[in-house]
Amino acid sequence: xxxxxxxxxxxxxxxxxxLGRRAREAARAMAAAPTGAKNRALEAMAAAIExxxxxxxxxxxxxxxxxxxxxxxxxxxxxxALTPERIAAMAxxxxxxxxxxxxxxxxxxxxxxxxxxxxxxxxxxLGVIGIIYESRxxxxxxxxxxxxxxxxxxxxxxxxxxxxxNRAIAACIREGLVAAGLPETAVQxxxxxxxxxxxxxxxxxxxxxxxxPRGGKGLIERxxxxxxxxxxxxxxxxxxxxxxxxxxxxxxxxxxxxxxTQRFGTCNTMETLLVHEAVAEAxxxxxxxxxxxxxxxxxxxxxxxxxxxxAVPATEEDWYTEYLAPILSIRVVPDLDAAIAHIExxxxxxxxxxxxxxxxxxxxxxREVDSSSVMVNxxxxxxxxxxxxxxxxxxxxxxxxxxxxxxxxxxxxxxKFIVLGDGHVRT
Numbered sequence: 392x393x394x395x396x397x398x399x400x401x402x403x404x405x406x407x408x409x410l411g412r413r414a415r416e417a418a419r420a421m422a423a424a425p426t427g428a429k430n431r432a433l434e435a436m437a438a439a440i441e442x443x444x445x446x447x448x449x450x451x452x453x454x455x456x457x458x459x460x461x462x463x464x465x466x467x468x469x470x471x472a473l474t475p476e477r478i479a480a481m482a483x484x485x486x487x488x489x490x491x492x493x494x495x496x497x498x499x500x501x502x503x504x505x506x507x508x509x510x511x512x513x514x515x516x517l518g519v520i521g522i523i524y525e526s527r528x529x530x531x532x533x534x535x536x537x538x539x540x541x542x543x544x545x546x547x548x549x550x551x552x553x554x555x556x557n558r559a560i561a562a563c564i565r566e567g568l569v570a571a572g573l574p575e576t577a578v579q580x581x582x583x584x585x586x587x588x589x590x591x592x593x594x595x596x597x598x599x600x601x602x603x604p605r606g607g608k609g610l611i612e613r614x615x616x617x618x619x620x621x622x623x624x625x626x627x628x629x630x631x632x633x634x635x636x637x638x639x640x641x642x643x644x645x646x647x648x649x650x651x652t653q654r655f656g657t658c659n660t661m662e663t664l665l666v667h668e669a670v671a672e673a674x675x676x677x678x679x680x681x682x683x684x685x686x687x688x689x690x691x692x693x694x695x696x697x698x699x700x701x702a703v704p705a706t707e708e709d710w711y712t713e714y715l716a717p718i719l720s721i722r723v724v725p726d727l728d729a730a731i732a733h734i735e736x737x738x739x740x741x742x743x744x745x746x747x748x749x750x751x752x753x754x755x756x757x758r759e760v761d762s763s764s765v766m767v768n769x770x771x772x773x774x775x776x777x778x779x780x781x782x783x784x785x786x787x788x789x790x791x792x793x794x795x796x797x798x799x800x801x802x803x804x805x806x807k808f809i810v811l812g813d814g815h816v817r818t
Contacts, residue, residue, distance in 0.1 A: 400583045407591035410546055411598030413576040414519045418544035420574050422516050426493040428571045429540055433489035436567030437482040440532065443563055444478045450555040451528065458552050466656045466715065470526040471553055481532040481560070484777075488536040491781075494800050495542040498809065509811040514804045516542035518600035521592050522785070523548045523614060525606035528556035534603075535564045535578040537785050541803035544577045546599065548592060550606070551584035558582070593618040603798070605786050608713075623798060625763075625789035627713045627739035628658030630771045633730040633756070635747035636669035642768055643670075643746040644677055649770040650744070652685040656715045658787060659742050659764075659774040663710060663720045665730045668694065671723045675699055687717045694723040710737040727752055731759050738762065740789045742774040763789050763796040 400406050440447065451473040458468055494514045501511030520543050524530045531547055538545035549557040561580035568575045581588050593602065596619040603623045604614040611624050632650050634643045650661035666674060675698045679689060689695075690709050691702035702721065709720045710733070724730045734743050744766035745756040753767045764774040774797065776784025781799025788794045794802035 400585065403583060403585050403587045404591050406583065407581075407588055407595065408598075410579050410581065411519070411595045414544040414546050414579060415598045417574040417577040418516070418518045421539070421542050421544055421577050422495070422518075424542060424573055426495075428573055429493065429542070430489040432539060432567045432571035432573050433485045433536055434567075435570040436532070436536065436564050437485040437489075439563035439566045440478060440482045440485070440560070443559065444475070447473055447478055447556065447559050447563075448475070450559040451553075454528075454553050454555050461552070463552060467526055467552070470656065471528065471556075473528055473556055477529055481529050484529075484533055485536045487777075488540050488800075491540065491800060493540065494804050501809075501811070506815060506817070507812070508815050511809050511811075512806040513809045514801070515807055516804055519544045519546065519598055520785075520803065521546045521548070521595070521599045521602045521620065523589055523592065523602065523604045523606070523610065525550040525610060526552060527605075528553040528560060530605060531557050531560040531580065532564070534785055537800060537803060539568075539573075539577060541800045543803055544579075546579050546581065546592065548581040548588060554584050589613075590617065593620060596620050603786050621793075623786065623788045623790065623794055623802070625658065625739070625741055625787050628660065628741045628787075629663065629711065629713050629737065629739040630659055630661050630741055630774075631663045631665055631730075631734050631738060631743045632661050632771060633665040633724075633727075633734075633743070633745045634667060634670060634674060635727065635730075635745060635749065635752055636667040637749040637752065638667075638670065638674075638746040639748055640670065640674050640677070643674055644681065646744065646746055646768065646770050647678055648681045648685075650772055651682070651687060651719050652717075653770070653772045655717050657772070658713075659771050660715070661719070661744075661771050662712065662714055663722065663733075663737070665733060666695075666721065666723050667727075667730075668723050668725055671695070672698055675721070682719065685717060687719050689719055689721060691721040692723060695721045698723075713739070727755065731756065734760055734762075741787065742766065742771045744769060744771050763787065 497514045498511050520538050522534045564578050565575045599620045602618050602620045604611045632647050679699050689702040690705040696702050705720050740762045742764040743760050743762045757765050776797035776799045784797040
């Protein structure tokens with residue numbers, strides 16, 4: 392389709408239904424696809440991305456130019472940009488997915504029952520996965536690769552700001568599928584920027600088995616509210632680091648600085664720092680000096696401001712806020728109980744960490760903090776599918792059903808019971 396495809400597709404509902412039918416047909420073929428064919432497709436996709444890197448960069452440059460003309464802010468433009476390093480990372484991510492074990496067909500728990508039958512569980516694809524995302528065109532390659540390796544078909548709806556980049560990446564994906572003898576409709580990128588396409592996708596429960604939204608809170612709230620299809624999601628990344636009174640302060644400094652400043656605009660970036668009152672005077676000035684190097688604005692409770700007069704008074708709203716920016720809220724707490732209570736009240740169940748040398752307190756924190764990732768003496772920035780050994784992640788889930796935390800290959804499959812007999816009948 393041409394660059395103005397959104398104005399050509401007059402029948403958006405009909406177009407989306409067509410995508411759905413094709414995806415459902417492709418899903419049947421993908422469920423039966425051998426591991427070798429899926430891996431060949433992934434390798435061919437990676438090669439196509441490398442061969443077309445100049446074209447990808449050129450299409451992305453047009454998206455960036457259009458984004459600047461529309462007044463997109465610096466953070467959005469950064470997420471939209473396909474630098475040479477990010478293009479290389481897309482190809483490498485696909486190769487890493489190819490190297491991962493194929494979860495499809497794995498059988499676990501196969502045991503004999505008193506009747507003589509064997510009962511176990513087999514891992515199988517979910518079917519058709521709809522992914523709705525904003526800004527980051529690299530998600531197109533990551534999502535396609537993970538869905539493919541897990542034996543699914545995918546319908547990808549990226550943001551209008553990345554339409555040219557997504558189309559160019561989609562061409563590489565189709566090339567890889569065809570090269571491996573797999574249906575090219577196993578991964579379809581929605582070619583229209585018409586917002587009605589999102590609403591149609593959310594209502595396509597006949598064809599789509601699960602929706603994965605990746606983007607801002609507004610998008611995810613809309614998907615959760617309107618979807619007739621099950622959703623794997625997280626709304627906020629209000630992540631905490633708690634520095635315990637028995638923390639190694641050198642470790643605490645490294646972790647608290649990295650968790651906030653390694654990248655500002657990610658969902659696993661620390662937004663609130665909790666500090667035990669016994670070590671607050673020792674660690675907060677050190678941290679304030681380091682944060683100043685990165686231009687981080689500090690917002691603190693009254694006790695924090697006694698120690699750091701330069702901190703802005705924190706409001707009640709600050710404790711609920713995912714800044715995605717160089718802003719950090721700081722609260723001094725009397726003990727571990729208060730830290731856990733703060734996280735439970737204000738947190739988003741995404742990622743929370745404790746810094747302590749006390750084994751018992753670390754175990755309490757792991758047990759009592761109800762988040763999808765809970766860490767001891769490590770930066771929240773590790774909450775990532777790649778860092779967890781899952782390959783490129785499809786997203787992070789703070790839901791409790793089906794998948795929780797970074798969603799990799801296993802999270803894109805489900806299980807069915809299998810029974811093996813030899814003429815057995817029930818009496």
